[in-house]
Amino acid sequence: MSADESPRTLADKLNRLFQTVRRQGDAEYSNVAVAEAISKGQDVQISHTYIWQLRTGRRVNPTIMHLTALAAFFGVPVAYFLDDAETARIDKDLELLAGMRKAGVTHIALRSAELTQGSRAAITEMVNQLWKLENPSDEDAR
């Protein structure tokens, strides 16, 4: 159906995070912004160029230091980048996040990752129903 496949490559996964995890006001983070935030917030340096290289698949084999820094910034466990099962699980949450933004919720922490499977499913369903109610004419969006 509609749903985009779960991302496979590291680049895909990173891009999915950029696409989904946004700052207040729904603008995507820029590579520069992420690089600066990580370099300042954590004691790990990373260049915006390198982030770009990772996103475009030009570099595919980062060290654990950079990978953990990126994961920390986006609020996902490092395993998101490494374990495909974990990726699938967390993508559910990201999907949920995307849905909520569409429904008008602008900013929300990623801590929904800590909810149980059942709770997430329930919320997802609820969001979907509400969204259908509020956007009656729109068939196959998302």
Place this chain on the structure above:
Amino acid sequence: MSADESPRTLADKLNRLFQTVRRQGDAEYSNVAVAEAISKGQDVQISHTYIWQLRTGRRVNPTIMHLTALAAFFGVPVAYFLDDAETARIDKDLELLAGMRKAGVTHIALRSAELTQGSRAAITEMVNQLWKLENPSDEDAR
């Protein structure tokens, strides 16, 4: 109690794996053996020298390629090296494994990682009881 602390550094974690995950006949894997097994078994090359450097803390920032290869070899999820919570969880299993070896079980797959928390606790308890029964005079071992 007796139990050694959960390993903190990458070197500690790796050493713990060497110490606990052994081949049939209970001999520890050598760095050379692991390097060869990985280079042959997976399509990832790694040198025994490098494994040594990681074990001794001389190198601390490997790439995800090598880290996943090592994790795959030892049969633990990559998160073992990265996520401290995951490390603690899996260390329970390793402890269990060590206990079973002491109790005479020489070789066992690490698949106990897939058991539930409760099942693992039950097995651990059972092993402890049996071991006490079979080694009455030994107070604070393990």
Place this chain on the structure above:
DNA sequence: GCCGCCCGTCAACCTCTGTGTAGGATGACG
């Protein structure tokens, strides 16, 4: 229109990860 700002892109460069190779220790075997 022009200027300033910030973005993504690119190529050259530098650092550090990861390798090759060899020395010294230890134990098994004859």
Place this chain on the structure above:
DNA sequence: CGTCATCCTACACAGAGGTTGACGGGCGGC
């Protein structure tokens, strides 16, 4: 005791990982 095998240790070097700096383009303000 000598030889062989295999381990851990050491160190210098190749190359991949990561950075620096510059260029061109889109966008808003004066």
